[in-house]
Amino acid sequence: MPMKVQIHKLFDYLLETTAQTPEAIVGFSLSTSPQLGDFLGDLDPNLSLDWNQRSFRGLPALRDHILTQAGLTGICSADDVLVTAGAAEANYLVLRQLLQPGDRLVTDTPGWPQAAVLGRAQQADVVAVPRDEADDWRLPLDRLRDAVTPGTKLVFLTNPNNPTGRMMDASALVEAVDIARAAGAWLLVDEVYAGLEWEGPRAPSVAGLYERGITTGSVSKALGLQGLRTGWLICRDPSLVMDALILRENSSEIMNIMGEVIAEIALRPTRLASALATARAEGQAGLARMDAFVRATPGLTWIRPQAGLIGLAHLPDGLDGEVFARALLAPPYRTFLLPGAAYDLPHHIRLGVGGGADTQLQLGLDRLAACLKDMT
Template structure:
């Protein structure tokens, strides 16, 4: 990996300015969280006692044995030996994309995607091609477009499903066709699966990439579908042990190891993972009609499309002032944060400039939507 100055991480810069300063965080990308007490209440009495007795020393770079066993249990074919823990999904993405491609290599990334999926390989010296999801067709993934983009130098195809920010989920046939294409052409599939488990239709939940291909890489985290970003626990799962060992050595330069309390609590949460995700799906299912009703009452300004998976959506703004000015005015005037389309702009492929990200995974969006509505009503009067 070649270390060069990296471009500004637009999403994090924007949220650093507004996430905790504004009254209403209506663009949250994580599901409803739990308190430590609520989480420990989902464990056993032994868990509650053991948590208070954890020594606060260093732990294994790979992650504790208990955490890796709990992570492995969420896969069909992976064991603890196939798991490497990271501090959040971003550290995992940073090293996976940095290690797998460099000068002379080629990477394919679906667009829109999480920014570091494209900026890390670009700053590592790789060539990167974007394959856009089709907004006119429900953000559909075109496997034939991926096929056409593959070169002899292509090392990685990187995807993010359920997609951030669109909430799109490919059907099973398309997903397996992508996996088969990557295997056929000797290209590694890197799959960001952080919203898996929050599909509105459980039949749409895709098999994890690491369960389908011996070289594929699955990336996941406690932050999104489990609603625990404060733990800062993510991981990579893959049957490619040589890659995992390389990633582990690179991790020595960043976090070295995780935090004892976080990895303990993450293991407890994964043990109750089905219950936690079911709770979060129920919250989202209850919220979606509320958001649909809100946007229907302002249909001259917005086109609403609910997410197929995950807890973010990417509605269209129809106002003449443009989505950038609109989002800025909304947060500065009403204290309501949304992410404008420029946050997801890509140098690789066009992302519609009239969209914004909104979060649907938090309990009681009523106060935020009420502030949003007052803002819109006030605008109509001027």
């Protein structure tokens, strides 16, 4: 029988520390958030706040934009897209509907912990494929091939990887598809950081490469629109999309109409291109600053992310990441970051450069350096 969903360390730490009032944040994971006023000129004041009354799958124009930004126009149809409450709900709908007790779920680590949490709740056999820091956090395709045995139900990956920022290029993704296909497994690739690639082009979306490929994504990270809770899943298998739609009917039921409408505006091609250009410029500048900081800080090392706004840094030998994070959050430093224990890496911390000026990144880095000096 399915079990109660257990809290993961990442969310547990966030819940415990949310009431704190840090003066700086080093680890923000999304681009600077726009304001509502940025969209008012494109909003119809007579818009009904009832559901869109055109499709339970999401606004047709929004679904078209989702296909366009994913490079799937002409490969997938609008009916292959389901709009969801963020990528998290998209992943949840797939994991909940596909996995039965005893099914084999393969996922990478470090990676987005949602798959393992929900897989265990479904009493699936959760198999982790470890990425090695010594190998620049690359996904080890040989280990993936060994783990994805015949009959594996689902392979869950993030690309770009969350939280290391490592990318699978097109050839690696095709090999992952071949591995999944040989085992008859579904392959879900969460693309929440797509659009923020620093080394090489965006990888193709798996929904266009494989009949059992599932692409999930959202407007949260690259566009800073996390508060809209608007994401999606894309899959060419109509039964998978319908199963997800049925489950969503019994959870969130229908979408947030304001979230859909604003996301549709944000994903209009011209507007999207401009927003991504701004986000990329800010992200590149922030990562250059962070990389220089890490190189100049004794005992601190990291593999600079190839994509996205976050990465994992290794602390000086013997220093526990959670002990350090709690000390940094307390006076006199009052700076927030996420400990590596959230990803089962107790001697790491998560560094990030998102959030814009409000995060007071330079202040946070100065205090991080001071705290490290005091603790080592």
